[in-house]
Amino acid sequence: MTTRDLEVLTRAGIHARPASMIAETANRYESKIEIEKENMRINAKSIMGIITLGATYRTKLHLICEGSDEEEAAEAMENLFRNRFE
Amino acid sequence: MxxxxxxxxxxxxxxxxxxxxxxxxxxxxxxxxxxxxxxxxxxxxxxxxxxxxxxxxxxxxxxxxxxxxxxxxxxxxxxxxxxxxxxxxxxxxxxxxxxxxxxxxxxxxxxxxxxxxxxxxxxxxxxxxxxxxxxxxFAETETIHGVLVEVFGIGILITGESGIGKSEAALELIERGHRLISDDTVKLRRLSDNYLIGSGENPMLAHHMEIRGLGIINLHNLFGVGAIREKKQVQLLVHLERWDEKKNYDRLGGQESETIMGISLPKITLPVSLGRNVASLIEMAARNERLRKLGYYSSKEFDQSVLKWLESQAARKLYYNTDALKEGDYDDKRS
The missing domain is CATH 3.40.1390.20 (HprK N-terminal domain-like)
Incomplete structure (x- = not known):
């Protein structure tokens, strides 16, 4: 299991477009990828789930990857957040 | 909370x-x-x-x-x-x-x-x-990845991995006049320690669905108020998985169950493959579950009938003292 702490750096928060990019990235990997916010845990491969998180600017999120390619998946997800979904 | x-x-x-x-x-x-x-x-x-x-x-x-x-x-x-x-x-x-x-x-x-x-x-x-x-x-809550629908009055939680076709199955159920409670993320609450109520995580985003190829659609607008529901008790679990040649699927309908948040729920595992209409299978599962709730167990009753029939065959054999019942004789001697 690989975990990372993420932070939302875009002012608009995670709306539809960033959510679709997160799901797209997550879907490239075999591993089970989940994002946690407070007491909520959702599947990062589903757009609706990510939007439901209601992550706004500077929200802290916790990433949990589990599976054969968890390292690469965590790396890719972290990059995506760091690059502000560009 | x-x-x-x-x-x-x-x-x-x-x-x-x-x-x-x-x-x-x-x-x-x-x-x-x-x-x-x-x-x-x-x-x-x-x-x-x-x-x-x-x-x-x-x-x-x-x-x-x-x-x-x-x-x-x-x-x-x-x-x-x-x-x-x-x-x-x-x-x-x-x-x-x-x-x-x-x-x-x-x-x-x-x-x-x-x-x-x-x-x-x-x-x-x-x-x-x-x-x-x-x-x-103060209910204990948990968020689950799945789709909650109401089919013939039975609250069914459809689970399965991403891309297996949960949302597509739910969409077809809604087309058939059933209701959607929540797609993708279902918030479960355990009430009075013996049942689970499922609802959307966020009322603002509920009743939207993401369908691959179509994007995000609003079911309330597309199908009207009759196609949605705010919350519903979870009464049956349907787990979708890819058809596995090597796995033995239930052929007779013995009841499987799974425990979620300490509450045991009946569970059906449906293998998905081309040519299997998942929505109509789920509909059938709901009908069957309603029968069960009325105390009628299709597979058990069937087994009972088989046993009764075998018994009567044996009795008949004894009574007529014949080795084998001829095909043609059967109907006359039945009365």
């Missing part, structure tokens, strides 16, 4: 038949106090001076009995127990039957920053509604 304050209690958007009809009389500075338990206390014994095991952290309900005892104390100008009662940092006190406490009582409440609420309801009705409300507020 974040804190549940007295203000939240006043702000609750409850439906007509379980509305608490609370109003704040005094002690507004205490509205931000948190309610931490799902219990309601009747402070009768405390008013009489017995404070052992007094539940000071719960909502204090002043019913008829407490109220008349309070008048008695006030008449005798005995404020000691009331002062002591308020020293417990009560979340709030509630007066039933639309009554108001005396000026002095309100002064003490204000001094201790404790909200004084009133409701026109009688204590039996109020307690019933309040317990139900507190049960929901």
């Amino acid at each position: 974040s804190e549940f304050t007295v203000l939240d209690l006043l702000d609750l958007d409850l439906k007509e038949h379980n509305h608490l009809q609370l109003k704040c009389l005094a002690g507004r500075s205490g509205l931000s106090r948190a309610i931490t338990t799902d219990k309601i206390s009747r402070p009768g014994l405390a008013l009489a001076g017995y404070f052992v095991d007094f539940a000071g952290e719960s909502i204090q309900l002043f019913g008829r009995g407490e109220q008349s005892y309070l008048t008695l104390l006030e008449k005798n100008n005995d404020w000691q127990n009331i002062e002591k009662l308020f020293s417990y940092n009560l979340p709030c006190v509630i007066f039933i039957g639309g009554t108001k406490p005396s000026e002095h009582f309100i002064d003490i409440a204000e001094k201790n920053a404790t909200a004084v609420l009133t409701t026109p309801l009688e204590s039996a009705v109020f307690s019933r509604r309040a317990y139900q409300m507190l049960d929901e507020v």
Whole structure:
């Protein structure tokens, strides 16, 4: 299991477009990828789930990857957040 | 869950038949106090001076009995127990039957920053509604990846990995006139420790669906109010998985079950492959579940019939003392 702490750096928060990019990235990997916010845990491969998180600017999120390619998946997800979904 | 304050209690958007009809009389500075338990206390014994095991952290309900005892104390100008009662940092006190406490009582409440609420309801009705409300507020919750639909009145939670076709199956069920509660993320709450209620995580985003190739669609707008539901008890689990040649799937309908949040629910594992219409299979599962609820178990009944038939065949053989029953004879001898 690989975990990372993420932070939302875009002012608009995670709306539809960033959510679709997160799901797209997550879907490239075999591993089970989940994002946690407070007491909520959702599947990062589903757009609706990510939007439901209601992550706004500077929200802290916790990433949990589990599976054969968890390292690469965590790396890719972290990059995506760091690059502000560009 | 974040804190549940007295203000939240006043702000609750409850439906007509379980509305608490609370109003704040005094002690507004205490509205931000948190309610931490799902219990309601009747402070009768405390008013009489017995404070052992007094539940000071719960909502204090002043019913008829407490109220008349309070008048008695006030008449005798005995404020000691009331002062002591308020020293417990009560979340709030509630007066039933639309009554108001005396000026002095309100002064003490204000001094201790404790909200004084009133409701026109009688204590039996109020307690019933309040317990139900507190049960929901303090219910254990869990968010699950799946789709919750209502099919023929049965709440079905469809689970399975991403891309297996949960949303597509749900969409077809809605086309057939069934209802969607939530797609993708389902918030489950365990009520009165024996059943699960599922709803959307966020009412703002509920009833939207993401279908690959179509994007996000709003089912409320597309199908109307008849196609959606706010919440529903989870009564059956349907797990979708890719057809695995090597795996033995249930062929006779013995009941599998799975425990979620400590509650055991019947479960069906449906293998998905080309040419299997998942929606109609789920519909059939719902019909079958309704039969089960009525006490009719299709597969068991079938087995019973087979046994009965075998038995009668054996008896017949014995009676006619023949080795084998000829095909043609069967119908005549049946009567």
